[in-house]
Amino acid sequence: MIDSFMFLMDVIGTVAFAISGAMAAICKEMDIFGVNILALTTATGGGILRDILIGRIPPLMFRTPIYAMTALATANVVFVVLYIRKKRGRKARAGAYERILFWIDTLGLAAFTVEGTIAGAGALGGTGLFLMSFAGVITGVGGGVMRDVMAQELPSIFVKRIYACAALAGAVTVAILSYYIDQKQAMIIGFVLIIVIRCLAAHFRWNLPRITQ
């Protein structure tokens, strides 16, 4: 049961981040192969990084083609849809892309973070709260950082409001709850928590302090 639930989280995260990577590549006017590469990197980067850090070698993604296939299929669907829309001269309404990407990014972040936190528990070296939380956050934000570094953008974890912060809150929650309640329930609570935090932050335009020059 837990395995099929973790698989579901993995698929949600993979599809969401593949879309986000594909759209970042399309914004940079990359060709269809570049779109595939950036979607694949974004969708699998966090999980690969996590697997390297917890010693699951070769990373799950290299042993199970389903994740890469899902990411590539998603990327090509995104490309074809936007290609046809463009041909027909349709323009996205202002802000529509941002709203769609916000939801996709939030879904992917929530799914990968809770999945990564539980995966961290299986790491050699024990199931410490610290290691689990880190594994969760890295799984959640790692792919996006790779996408931004490769696309020459300032990583969105530095600029998007309460992004990594939401992942951290979710990961710690899942890690603590997994000691007391069923792992699956802990994952659902963490998943919902991350989405709620992101929505509240976006709605109330929460800002963290910064030092302007």
Added chain:
Amino acid sequence: MIDSFMFLMDVIGTVAFAISGAMAAICKEMDIFGVNILALTTATGGGILRDILIGRIPPLMFRTPIYAMTALATANVVFVVLYIRKKRGRKARAGAYERILFWIDTLGLAAFTVEGTIAGAGALGGTGLFLMSFAGVITGVGGGVMRDVMAQELPSIFVKRIYACAALAGAVTVAILSYYIDQKQAMIIGFVLIIVIRCLAAHFRWNLPRITQ
């Protein structure tokens, strides 16, 4: 026999990518130490990444100084040659650099990709087609991605025509053929295939579709 052939592929790839890294550093007006670092990163980055992913720890390059020595020697030869040319006021004819770099990059890509595909077969976790192909592509393009990210360029796999695409075709070919024929023959066929694809793509100016804004 196979080992000496893989060693030959490794040396070709190392020299080629060291030249490409050194020239990228010189274009950015880095000093001779920066030229050495970028050449070393470009020449060994793909192999290190591959070794981490297949669990060959410490990576081959850290156990066998010959690769790093070859890369560094190459970088310094490139630096001295260009330094003397510059002193003598010679200018490269327009396009000459691009043509030279095209051949060097193609040679390095072909050599590292076929070598990495066979190296992937030795990975723990089996000799699956998928894992081998990925190991090959990552070995082939990894160093170049690191070079471009560190030199603050958009990775050339996103912009160069049919670059990663040729690596993928070569890696899959080597992976499939290695089940049926001698590994060495499979590597030669893959090596030639990658070079042919790259040449055809450059000659006929093949383009993949993209979505312009």
Added chain:
Amino acid sequence: MIDSFMFLMDVIGTVAFAISGAMAAICKEMDIFGVNILALTTATGGGILRDILIGRIPPLMFRTPIYAMTALATANVVFVVLYIRKKRGRKARAGAYERILFWIDTLGLAAFTVEGTIAGAGALGGTGLFLMSFAGVITGVGGGVMRDVMAQELPSIFVKRIYACAALAGAVTVAILSYYIDQKQAMIIGFVLIIVIRCLAAHFRWNLPRITQ
């Protein structure tokens, strides 16, 4: 004894690089969470990279929260101090920041390089001079490269005078000396050597040759 000395080196390096990461984030006007992330990356990145390469999985930093806690505490102190200074309208005297950052970077580089060199000796695959030196240099410069790549700057190892060069000299010295004398003494000599080289390079404005376009 050696362990507590290596721990001291680790703490010096962690605090120094956390400051350098935090200040890089503040220069980019990131918010307090971004400052924490970049400080953490800079302070732990080199050690994590080294641990992955020598097969110490999960990396020390993930098993011992003390390093992350130290980096985060440092980052927040830096943020609060600069925040208050800014509120009071105080400006740093011209060049003061550069001088402070030079010393902090030098201290961190020296501490992490000598610590990493000895840590490399414990790696599987033996205690070769080559592996130890590389482990040292990567530990010393790895965090700074990650900081610069994530903050979209050209890595300072390419542009700062005699930076990686000093790390290499220190690492080789520690690696060679550790065969003949006490590890702790070797580390102290390497630590002092790196600082002296950096100071001499800065004072006499040593330049390595480069090819200007």
